[in-house]
Amino acid sequence: MSKIVSRRGLISGLAAAAGASGLALAARLASRYGLIPPDSGGIYGIGETLTYASQRLLMSHHSLAREFDRRHISKVCPVNGPPPEDEIYQRHLAGGFAEWRLRVDGLVARPSTFSLAALKRFPPRTQITLQVCEEGWSFIAEWTGVPLSYVLNLVGVRPQAKYVVFFPFDSFWDSLDMEEAWHPQTLLAYGMNGQDLAAGHGAPVRLKVPRQLGYKNVKYLASITVTDTLKHIGKGLGSSAPEVGYAWYAGI
Amino acid sequence: MIAATGMAEPAYFPAAAVHTAKHKRRIKLNAPRHSILVRVTHWITTLSFLGLLVSGVAILLAHPRLYWGETGTAGTPALIDLPLPFLLGGQSGWGRYLHFLSAWVLVLTGFAYMVSGLATGHFYRNLLPSRTGPSEDAFRTYRAPQKLAYLAVVFLLFPLMIWTGLAMSPAVTSVFPELVTVFGGQQSARTIHFLITNILVLFVAVHIVMVAVSGFIRRMRAMIRGNA
Structure with a gap:
């Protein structure tokens, strides 16, 4: 019996060692290929990492979010929360955003600022996509804006860039990995259903990321920073969402 | 040796x-009444199902209304308006973290169970209803309705839960849009996900009652130690 036990012990030991080294190797590879989300700590981080890594591998060829016909546009497009009370924002809102400028800086060759009129002069993209709130409700709307990739090309992203961070006039800052940032459906949207973006929907410009849930679509943009690390921004978890208990990656 | x-x-x-x-x-x-693999996967599945259920309720309470089709929100007609409060206290945050962690555990465990069940003939021997009728040893075998219930849970309900779960993911449906279009939309998938949850909870309730009335200690021992 003891022989059997020790034999089984040996096999389990070898299996455990193989498993542990396999996991260590997988973790190193995942880190190298950018498959570990910034909020990967803790027990829940295991699930988040599995989800983020598997979906990133699955979507490695710029898969497009579903787009719809005009007749699918929802009659009810709820506004989730009022626009920021921030004094500067309120002044821009009152002035029709004429003085508003979007700053783009960080790991770029040419840090720049763009007026709303300048963004509207760039080649636009219009898409009718589904926006799903993590609470459960959803609507379909037509969004018009300039692809983020166009602006990134203008400012010249440096090769070491890993994330693009979005700072709004409210506290819900967020970030995207480069895969999502370069994606053709990732827009700096200034129009919704054929009109200028309403204040409640994120005027003057909001981010549209239709392959992720609603809360990833940052409203009231003020500035954009390209970076190679998220460690020194906020609590270092990649966005404001994990700081209040929600996942950084919102592909599901 | x-x-x-x-x-x-x-x-x-x-x-x-x-x-x-x-x-x-x-x-x-x-x-043994149950093989080691059946016993281990049974209890891991039990834990992850509990995690999924608790977190699923936490997520549902953020918006306890269900719709049919592609979209739905307050101000549009609901298919099912649950008599539950809208809880927006952030419980869907840990709910979502726990839901996806439990889902991964359940999917990986279920995969191991499926592969071994097919390889060892477990499904064929123990869960496929036989034409010869039930064996005289009631403790060791199941009757046809029981077998069909287990088969439905393993091969129909859990796969549908995973499917409708993935159909709610905008990232996954960007790669496989058919996952959601066959149900008629993202909200339909959410509603089916909820309805199957109810069937699975009913299954678990009946399962526990049957274990209780057919010799709880002996059944539990069989599922823990293998022998009754």
């Missing part, structure tokens, strides 16, 4: 358990 291991522990080699007619009777008497 290998033979000795096999004889001492037939439970670990369920596929090899029925070799010769001579061994058959002895093994049938000694063989």
Whole structure:
């Protein structure tokens, strides 16, 4: 019996060692290929990492979010929360955003600022996509804006860039990995259903990321920073969402 | 040495358990009620199902209304308006973290169970209804309705739960749009996900009652130690 036990012990030991080294190797590879989300700590981080890594591998060829016909546009497009009370924002809102400028800086060759009129002069993209709130409700709307990739090309992203961070006039800052940032459906949207973006929907410009849930679509943009690390921004978890208990990656 | 291991522990080699007619009777008497793999996956699945249920309710309470089709929100007609409060206290945050962690555990465990169940003939031997009628040993076998219930849970309800879960992911449906279009939309998938949850909870309730009335201690021992 003891022989059997020790034999089984040996096999389990070898299996455990193989498993542990396999996991260590997988973790190193995942880190190298950018498959570990910034909020990967803790027990829940295991699930988040599995989800983020598997979906990133699955979507490695710029898969497009579903787009719809005009007749699918929802009659009810709820506004989730009022626009920021921030004094500067309120002044821009009152002035029709004429003085508003979007700053783009960080790991770029040419840090720049763009007026709303300048963004509207760039080649636009219009898409009718589904926006799903993590609470459960959803609507379909037509969004018009300039692809983020166009602006990134203008400012010249440096090769070491890993994330693009979005700072709004409210506290819900967020970030995207480069895969999502370069994606053709990732827009700096200034129009919704054929009109200028309403204040409640994120005027003057909001981010549209239709392959992720609603809360990833940052409203009231003020500035954009390209970076190679998220460690020194906020609590270092990649966005404001994990700081209040929600996942950084919102592909599901 | 290998033979000795096999004889001492037939439970670990369920596929090899029925070799010769001579061994058959002895093994049938000694063989555990449930193989080690069935026992381990049963309890991991129990834990992850509980995690999924609790977190699923936490997520649902953020918006306890269900719709049909592609979209739905307050101000549009609901298919099911649950008499529950809208809880926006952030419980869907830990709810979502726990839901996806539990889902991964359940999917990986379920995968191991499926592969081993097919490889060892577990489904064929123990869950496929036989034409010869129920065996006289009621403790060791199931009747046809029971077998069909288990088969439905394993091969129909859980796969549908995973499917409708993935159909709610905008990232996954960007790669496989058909996952959601066959249900008629993202909200339909959410509603089906909820309805199957109810069937699974009903299944678990009946399952626990049946275990309780057919000898709780003996059944629990069989699912923990293998033998009753």
